[in-house]
Amino acid sequence: MRLDGNAAGGMLTEVFAADVTSAMCTCDHCGATGAVAAAEAYMRGPGLVLRCPQCQNVLLRIVRIRERLLLDTGGVRTLTM
Numbered sequence: 001m002r003l004d005g006n007a008a009g010g011m012l013t014e015v016f017a018a019d020v021t022s023a024m025c026t027c028d029h030c031g032a033t034g035a036v037a038a039a040e041a042y043m044r045g046p047g048l049v050l051r052c053p054q055c056q057n058v059l060l061r062i063v064r065i066r067e068r069l070l071l072d073t074g075g076v077r078t079l080t081m
Contacts, residue, residue, distance in 0.1 A: 005039035008048050011062050012036075015071055018081050028077040029057035036079075 012020040021037040032054040039050040047063025
């Protein structure tokens with residue numbers, strides 16, 4: 001089930017002090033830049049995955065394991081807030 005990046009807002013607020021959905025994100029794979037809110041959010045697995053709407057590259061993954069929140073931003077070249 002694909003949603004837009006706004007669906008990631010709640011979990012990302014736990015990591016960042018600001019509203020990240022309005023931040024500009026550059027895909028490390030294709031170089032496309034757009035708001036985090038425009039990314040494609042997949043939330044049916046054990047965590048959340050945001051994909052680039054242009055090339056489907058995984059931008060970031062976030063998962064909660066007990067009290068820990070794990071964030072992988074390996075597909076993000078830059079995040080401008």
